[in-house]
Amino acid sequence: MKNIYIPDEFFTNENFTSTEDMTRIIGTNLKRARLRRGLSLDEVSTRSTVSKSMLSDIERGRKCPTVAVLHKICDGIHVALPSLLREPEKFVEVVHNKELVQRGGFEVQDLFQYDTNSSIEIQKLRIAPNSEIQAAAHGESIWEYLMVIDGTFTLILDEEDAYEIGKGEAIRFLANRKHTYVNRTDREVLMFNIIYYGG
Numbered sequence: 001m002k003n004i005y006i007p008d009e010f011f012t013n014e015n016f017t018s019t020e021d022m023t024r025i026i027g028t029n030l031k032r033a034r035l036r037r038g039l040s041l042d043e044v045s046t047r048s049t050v051s052k053s054m055l056s057d058i059e060r061g062r063k064c065p066t067v068a069v070l071h072k073i074c075d076g077i078h079v080a081l082p083s084l085l086r087e088p089e090k091f092v093e094v095v096h097n098k099e100l101v102q103r104g105g106f107e108v109q110d111l112f113q114y115d116t117n118s119s120i121e122i123q124k125l126r127i128a129p130n131s132e133i134q135a136a137a138h139g140e141s142i143w144e145y146l147m148v149i150d151g152t153f154t155l156i157l158d159e160e161d162a163y164e165i166g167k168g169e170a171i172r173f174l175a176n177r178k179h180t181y182v183n184r185t186d187r188e189v190l191m192f193n194i195i196y197y198g199g
Contacts, residue, residue, distance in 0.1 A: 022085070023064040029084045030073065031059040037077060048076030100126050106133045106181070111192075119197045125181075127153060127189040132182040138175040141198035145172045151189035156180040 045052040057063040074081045100107035107126040114121040147170040155163045158177045183189045
């Protein structure tokens with residue numbers, strides 16, 4: 001059977017400043033490639049014929065593998081060798097506090113807009129006292145995760161199932177039903193909403 005290689009990153013030439021740097025990068029990339037494939041160290045060991053202890057040492061950056069060992073690992077888990085030698089991308093995005101804006105009956109700040117890599121978006125929501133917001137049913141594979149930072153609100157699904165969620169509590173639900181956020185109290189509700197667009 002012909003091996004199928006799954007490139008984890010675009011290939012590139014790296015200029016390593018030391019053997020320690022190369023060892024660390026190989027270990028980081030190997031662990032990431034293994035976890036992406038849902039494999040344990042035992043499974044990689046069986047597939048590659050490289051011992052579990054050696055694989056563990058490589059992932060921890062304790063040992064720099066030979067080309068022969070790397071070839072066995074790459075062949076065993078179907079990953080291209082150059083992807084193990086590439087410096088992982090570094091990415092950080094900081095979102096600062098800012099005023100929430102009115103949208104559809106409540107106030108919202110889009111902390112992280114929809115991202116095709118993660119299939120999620122994250123919002124900060126504020127519901128005014130003694131008010132409610134209705135939302136139509138979403139797609140069959142869309143989930144919402146609500147975490148209350150302050151206040152208490154009631155989530156009503158299809159106008160029949162009601163769930164009261166207070167400060168420090170959370171709820172998740174499949175958003176393929178009509179859902180209503182109700183604040184029956186005299187104080188505002190502040191919460192985070194993570195929307196997962198499953199596939």
